[in-house]
Amino acid sequence: GAVVSQHPSWVICKSGTSVKIECRSLDFQATTMFWYRQFPKQSLMLMATSNEGSKATYEQGVEKDKFLINHASLTLSTLTVTSAHPEDSSFYICSRHEAGKETDTQYFGPGTRLTVL
Amino acid sequence: GQNIDQPTEMTATEGAIVQINCTYQTSGFNGLFWYQQHAGEAPTFLSYNVLDGLEEKGRFSSFLSRSKGYSYLLLKELQMKDSASYLCAVMDSNYQLIWGAGTKLIIKP
Numbered sequence: 001g002a003v004v005s006q007h008p009s010w011v012i013c014k015s016g017t018s019v020k021i022e023c024r025s026l027d028f029q030a031t032t033m034f035w036y037r038q039f040p041k042q043s044l045m046l047m048a049t050s051n052e053g054s055k056a057t058y059e060q061g062v063e064k065d066k067f068l069i070n071h072a073s074l075t076l077s078t079l080t081v082t083s084a085h086p087e088d089s090s091f092y093i094c095s096r097h098e099a100g101k102e103t104d105t106q107y108f109g110p111g112t113r114l115t116v117l
Numbered sequence: 118g119q120n121i122d123q124p125t126e127m128t129a130t131e132g133a134i135v136q137i138n139c140t141y142q143t144s145g146f147n148g149l150f151w152y153q154q155h156a157g158e159a160p161t162f163l164s165y166n167v168l169d170g171l172e173e174k175g176r177f178s179s180f181l182s183r184s185k186g187y188s189y190l191l192l193k194e195l196q197m198k199d200s201a202s203y204l205c206a207v208m209d210s211n212y213q214l215i216w217g218a219g220t221k222l223i224i225k226p
Binding site for chain 2: 002009010036041042043044045046093104105106107108109110111113
């Protein structure tokens with residue numbers, strides 16, 4: 001079954017409003033979670049690394065003040081798109097990482113489709 | 118429940134051909150994706166199939182049979198740089214992505 005959930009699964013909002021997306025690790029306490037965005041039929045673009053109890057690490061070109069990330073607990077990270085505009089419409093996917101003995105595994109959430117009118 | 122199955126690991130030889138299978142059981146179907154992911158990097162989009170049949174893109178091809186809930190990714194003329202994890206993901210009726218656990222492909226000289 002799913003090990004990472006996201007809420008909401010889809011959201012439509014007006015331009016200028018803020019939208020919060022939740023990402024939950026269902027079976028594992030994740031100190032690190034990742035946020036991606038994806039445009040249709042394109043690769044996932046890493047936006048930021050969410051660190052529990054500390055500030056997120058943003059990728060180059062991603063506006064920290066626009067995409068607010070909070071990782072207040074080991075099972076929940078939130079991404080808030082502030083003052084959303086139509087160009088922010090995208091598919092947002094979170095993931096968590098699990099280190100294994102021989103190989104690491106990344107578990108992806110089902111995604112949140114954001115449409116900004 | 119919803120489920121995506123793909124082999125955990127495969128090994129192949131440089132220059133050869135390898136087929137990575139993916140079977141799925143989901144509530145509805147709005148397409149199947151294949152991604153390539155190198156360690157420490159974000160997944161790279163490889164293909165999207167929504168209709169039955171084979172789609173070829175250079176050395177990579179992807180096949181879909183909706184009636185069988187089955188897809189495969191075919192990699193030809195394998196190169197060492199093809200060593201990576203290959204993720205199969207299905208978009209269900211709610212346009213949510215259901216992810217497979219990934220297949221780690223090891224290429225040997």
